[in-house]
Amino acid sequence: MKMLRLAALLLAFASPVKAEIDIQTVTSPGGIKAWLIEDHNIPFTALEIRFRGGQSLDEPGKRGAVNLMAALIEEGTGDLDSPGFAKARDSLAASFSFNSDDDAVSVSARFLTENRDQAIDLLRRALVEPSFPDEAVERVRGQVLANIRSTEKDPGDLAGRKLRELTFGTHPYSTLGDGTAETVTALTRDDIVAAHKATLARDRIYVAAAGDISAADLGLMLDKLLSGLPETGAPIPDRAPFNLTGGVTVVDFPGPQSTILFGHEGMKRDDPDFFAASILNEIMGGGRFSARLMTEVREKRGLTYGIGSYLVGYDLAEMYMGQFATANGTAAEAIEVVRNEWKRMAEEGVTEEEVTKAKTYMTGSYPLRFDSNGAIANILVGMQMIGLSADYPKTRNDKVNAVTMEDLQRVAKRMYRPDDLRFIVVGQPEGLASTE
Structure with missing residues (x-):
């Protein structure tokens, strides 16, 4: 029933936003900066977090580590395995998603005001204390490998791979962040843990929220959610060369x-x-x-x-x-x-x-x-x-x-x-x- 209620609220707020976009700039007591648009008409909040760096932070020979790590964040934390985490999230009528691309690891969260504290606590556990259980690593690795095999037969993906190769030299942009069958197969759990520490750090956070939350409450919420992350992550690569010719x-x-x-x-x-x-x-x-x-x-x-x-x-x-x-x-x-x-x-x-x-x-x-x-x-x-x-x-x-x-x-x-x-x-x- 809670999931149905969330769906109804999402549909109710699917109409165009009225009047002006009034953005508040927020700084939490712990120094985390965010942008906020308050709207208390519906008891629902959307939260977006980006960690700059993303798949470009893969270590040499470890291509695909950040992509695999992001796919594993909600596969278990503490005493919760993957089904247990999903059950806890769904019982709160919350929605979480974790993704990565060339330049960022992205976290999207949607939750009802009445369940905000519990939803944020569960999300904090996933972000700060992911367990990366062996069973989940192998299962998700298999999904990634299946996707890689699929892209190797897709002409659009092949064109994109060739364009990157010709353009970006030895920069991380020169290859797809999914990795190759060889690199993904060779990744260990230690590689995934290292990717987590390299990417999810406080020195590269960007945050925005919209919905039923005040600036003061957002600041406190962000400190609770993100203060347990490492202070610094891996260095961002230099600008990419541009080698493409006519x-x-x-x-x-x-x-x-x-x-x-x-x-x-x-x-x-x-x-x-x-x-x-x-x-x-x-x-x-x-x-x-x-x-x-x-x-x-x-x-x-x-x-x-x-x-x-x-x-x-x-x-x-x-x-x-x-x-x-x-x-x-x-x-x-x-x-x-x-x-x-x-x-x-x-x-x-x-x-x-x-x-x-x-x-x-x-x-x-x-x-x-x-x-x-x-x-x-x-x-x-x-x-x-x-x-x-x-x-x-x-x-x-x-x-x-x-x-x-x-x-x-x-x-x-x-x-x-x-x-x-x-x-x-x-x-x-x-x-x-x-x-x-």
């Missing part, structure tokens, strides 16, 4: 289609031209069917079902990327169309009509992201990690609208470099061969 890389893969990733170096999030770059990307390959790549590659020529581009911001590198799939016989033509659109953007820029439509879409869709406590907490913690200020939700649309045509024409020449585009083609494309 050309084509073909990875042979049987089948009627080619899956294609393409891109070159991107732009830092704090670059003064970032908003102009975002508008340009929306025009080139954003989420609307009127984007240039969709128009030219799909609508006019029927070469693909869908194509898009996006600015990618790792903590330690930036890329400007796109992807699509097409028949082997049309891969060369589609690539040429993309190159030509890149060149046209650099040489001709954009039109007033394109800019008006892109700005209208970007400013109109932005508030819709804040549609639940969970979404709000997730956005707020992400804002902190990329260095945005607490007033960003109130100023973001003004920043988009402030970009001028002159800005866009100038940034288009800087951002779009057709000769630097590298196309990773996984398939058996006709008339295409790898170039150096």
Whole structure:
């Protein structure tokens, strides 16, 4: 019944957030900083925690350790085994999830106000005192290995692996954080414990909360939850090199289609031209069917079902990327169309009509992201990690609208470099061969 009640509350708060996003900055008595949006209309709170570093902190030869560790956090603590932990969590109508990516270990928690203390105590035990029992290690290892085997047969994953390899040299970004069958098989419980100590530390915490909790209560709650973690973790790696050059890389893969990733170096999030770059990307390959790549590659020529581009911001590198799939016989033509659109953007820029439509879409869709406590907490913690200020939700649309045509024409020449585009083609494309 408690789980049904939580589900009902989640649905009740799934409507768009009203009025302004009023972010409070909170510092706990123990010095933990957090952002908070209070909303006492529903007795429910969403909590998001990020530990910077993530899978990039894997030790040499231990690739996949952080990924495996994050998957094991809720598999037991103290006298609770995996079923016991799940039963205790469910009895509180709470929801916890633990994930990792290249740059962070993420913790998401959802709980009712009436069960807050018990939920936080259970979460603290999982974070601070995970038991990593041998049975769970082997079971979850098997799941990870099955996933690795699956990705080795997926053309999109193969393209992503090759792109990382060509771009990032010996940096951790050059390989997937899942690890390989060899590295994951070789991981020991001691490796998992070491990964926990390296990543879940107080010197790299980012926190956001939204819902039925005051600033004072949030501060006390965070000290209770996180004070038992190590003070410092492993050093964050240096910025990644960017070795990707223009050309084509073909990875042979049987089948009627080619899956294609393409891109070159991107732009830092704090670059003064970032908003102009975002508008340009929306025009080139954003989420609307009127984007240039969709128009030219799909609508006019029927070469693909869908194509898009996006600015990618790792903590330690930036890329400007796109992807699509097409028949082997049309891969060369589609690539040429993309190159030509890149060149046209650099040489001709954009039109007033394109800019008006892109700005209208970007400013109109932005508030819709804040549609639940969970979404709000997730956005707020992400804002902190990329260095945005607490007033960003109130100023973001003004920043988009402030970009001028002159800005866009100038940034288009800087951002779009057709000769630097590298196309990773996984398939058996006709008339295409790898170039150096």
